[in-house]
Amino acid sequence: MILLHSPSIYDFRKEVIMYGPVSDLIPSSPIFEMYPLGFLTIVSYLEERGYSVRVVNLALRMMSDTAFDVQKFISKLKPIAFGIDLHWLPHVHGSLEVARIVKEEHPDIPVIFGGLSSTYYHEELIQYPQVDYVLRGDSIEPPLYKLMQCIESGEPVNEIQNLTWKEDCLVKINQISFIPDSLDYVDIRPDLMIKMVAKHRELKGVLPFNGWWDNPITAIFTVKGCTHECLTCGSSKMACRFVTGRWRPAYRSPESLIKNMLEINSFSKGPIFLVGDIRQAGDSYAVRLLNLLKREKIENEIIFELFDVAPKGFLNEVDSSVVNWSLEISPESHDEEVRKIQDSTILYSNEELEKMIEHALSLNCHRFDIFFMIGLPKQTRQSVMDTISYCGHLLKKHDRRLSTFISPMGPFLDPGSKIFERPEEYGYKLFARTLEEHRQLLTRSSWKYVLNYETAWMSRDELVEATYDAAERLNQLKLEYGRIDKSTWTEVVERIKQARKLKKQLDNYENKIDYKQSANLVGEFWEFSISTICDKQELYWPSHPINFKPIGILKMLLKPK
Ligand code: B12
Ligand code: SF4
Incomplete structure (x- = not known):
């Protein structure tokens, strides 16, 4: 196959x-x-x-x-x-x-x-x-x-x-009747991927993304399905019932996760990102996993995803069990009201969030990434800028281990999500519903026209403008609080400036001139769509002088199927 x-x-x-x-x-x-x-x-x-x-x-x-x-x-x-x-x-x-x-x-x-x-x-x-x-x-x-x-x-x-x-x-x-309750029926076998590279003598075709070789982060999924109800998510509790027929989440056992992590550790020193909050399956699951991590002393950076504020006890447990660890959480907005609408199952205040951050950073947490989003229900352009001020507050309060990010929700609202299914109810307007309509949106001249939605609080134009405004201000704050150096700051400023200019040009062209004639613009368009709201490098953990372990790779090549 x-x-x-x-x-x-x-x-x-x-x-x-x-x-x-x-x-x-x-x-x-x-x-x-x-x-x-x-x-x-x-x-x-x-x-x-x-x-x-x-x-x-x-x-x-x-x-x-x-x-x-x-x-x-x-x-x-x-x-x-x-x-x-x-x-x-x-x-x-x-x-x-x-x-x-x-x-x-x-x-x-x-x-x-x-x-x-x-x-x-x-x-x-x-x-x-x-x-x-x-x-x-x-x-x-x-x-x-x-x-x-x-x-x-x-x-x-x-x-x-x-x-x-x-x-x-x-x-x-035929019905969707294969819906496993546990995910242990299948393993992820990195050795097979390494053998694939050797067999076809082709590395690029197997690598997961551009730049992986220098930033070899691997993701391990812990769960399918979710207990949360984020309005915009195509894999929320309700969306899963509707789309994949899954009524409750299925988990990979801690034993299967550890086996996978050890395999990754045997050939790579890169960070391992655990997809899904490990507390979702219950405290005993999380404790079992942490105990196994304690026993195995895996040195790779382990990144834990939090769906809501974690109690001190959990963070202490992570600290005493994991050699190198980082956290990430997505409050989506600084505005608690907006956050509550986005996921009614999550009810934490900024105060609780900040207490948790403080505690994590008082331990050996190497890095804490906080993600915000643009395009949420009830979120205005002003609210986006207030989120950025809140980022400034967090950056000022904590050391370099804390990073904040913001991005637009796009290009598409997820089919199956509550917002996609009942847009009017939540103040959204959809520009495409069918597969073919989405296929056609993707051929439009710029991301403003590709977005499949706008909200009662921000038009597509405002969503785009709010994104660049927010990015500009956040870039400034990151320089001010020592998160990026002057040259990174300058590059991001320049890219935002050019992106705005191109957007204006495209707004003028969209219905009049055949802009597709401008073949010489291809590179320019590409350049001003990458690292415009932050430098991509900010996403990665510092890499090792040598990221991979040749002996481990050799052993994997020799491992029988
Ligand atoms: C982890 C994750 C990521 C990781 C990527 C992990 C990866 N390489 O798969 C990151 C963070 C990079 C990511 C990025 C994006 N994601 Co994402 N992601 C998830 C998340 C949280 C879990 C997915 C997962 O691990 N699944 C488990 C793995 C093992 O299964 P799987 O990959 O789905 O594959 C199974 C089936 O889907 C199917 N299958 C898949 N491909 C094929 C192909 C064939 C031929 C067959 C037969 C079957 C098949 O069979 C597989 C095996 O059983 C889900 C939400 C969720 N809780 O599910 C969102 C989710 C899938 N992502 C989503 C989106 C929108 C995105 C982005 C477009 C967001 C953006 N604008 O940046 C990007 C696209 C990235 C890209 N392609 O470059 C939406 C998808 C909605 C939709 N219908 O389009 C989801 C549902 C929710 C969300 N909004 O985040 N994502
Ligand atoms: S976005 Fe929300 S609903 Fe979707 S997988 Fe993450 S926590 Fe679950």
Whole structure:
């Protein structure tokens, strides 16, 4: 099987689009070159059952090599099936185009789609001639294995769980009935990824994002589903019930997490990010995990995500169990009212937040990242600027270990989220609903027109302006409180200035001039969509002189399947 990860927009190398700072707070660039973590569980599950699986990060290969010819590359591949992720909705343009190329080159090789957005839009997605199967749900490894067997043997697929497919031009839909209660049925096997690199002699196609080699952060998922109800989240408690049929979260056992962390530790010194708040599964789960961490003394930086304010006892426990640790939390707004609307299950005040920060920083916490967002219900432009003043307050009060970030919610509101499903009720206006409408939005000239929403409190124009205003002010505060040096400050200032200028140009052009003629602008647009609201480097932990352990890598290469 070959798993292909497409760029968000195909072919971004030729298009003249100002993507905007939609990816400044994640490792990816605006074309979202990071593939889903789920690729790794698919690889493990299928490889352990005899299939050879190759991951090709087409997005990263296209980014790294302007001459990389996707069509030619695809024409040489001959798998039993191609798998393409449409997990994040912003990939709707790229994934459908890559699928079209696959079909053009290999009309007889099936194309399987999967991921959260594929699940939400399965009925529309299957109508595209280049899509043969959609596997729905947040966990699909066993049904995918069965599908591969059926494709190989020619047997009918009508018994396969979670499957949507076409038969004699009719769309057939099986229920999502594979919804595991525990996630321990599959491991993540880094050794298989290392072997994949050796086998295909190709590193770029397997790397998760541009720059990973220098900042080798790895993410480990702890949970699928959530107990929280963030209005804007496509994987909240309610969204999961509606989209993937999951009624309660499923967790990976602490033992499975530790095994995975030890494997990562054996070849990499990079930080390990635990996706999901480990307290969600209950105190005993968190204690079990922390006890295992204490026993294993893993030296990699372990980053814990907090969904709400953690009590002192928990932080003390982390401190006494983990060698190197950091925290991150997303209060979203300084305004407690806005925060309460965004997630009614979270009720913490700024005072409680600050007490927790103080306590964590009095321990050995290496770094505490605080994330805020633009585009929330009841949030005005003034409220965004007040959030930035609050960032200033936090930066002033604490040492360099505390960082604050802000980003716009975008490019799209998540399908399945309460806000997407009932926009008017929450004061939102949607500019796209269907898959095709979103695909078309992605071809607009700038991120202002790509955004699929505006709110009763900020128009699309105001959302964009508020983003640049906030970024400018935060950049200034970071310089003032010693978080960045003068040259980083200057670069961000310059990029914001240019981004504003280009935005104005595009506003003038949008309906009049064929701006796509301006091929010479491609590079410029790209440049002013990366690190405009902060320097991407601020996201990373200091790297080691040598990030990897060659002996560990060698051992993994020699490890039997
Ligand atoms: C961790 C995480 C991230 C990590 C990335 C981790 C990664 N590489 O997967 C970071 C922080 C970088 C991130 C970034 C983004 N994220 Co995010 N992320 C999550 C989070 C919290 C958990 C996802 C997870 O770990 N899943 C577990 C893994 C193992 O499963 P999986 O990857 O989903 O794969 C399974 C299935 O989806 C499916 N599947 C996936 N791909 C394929 C392909 C095929 C062929 C098949 C058959 C099946 C299949 O099978 C897999 C195995 O069972 C979810 C929220 C949540 N609680 O779920 C949001 C979430 C998925 N992200 C979301 C969004 C919007 C984004 C961004 C676009 C935000 C932004 N503007 O920056 C970016 C896009 C990043 C990119 N591609 O470059 C939305 C998606 C909504 C939507 N429908 O589009 C979610 C639901 C919530 C949210 N708003 O954050 N994200
Ligand atoms: S954004 Fe909120 S609802 Fe979504 S996964 Fe995170 S905590 Fe859960």
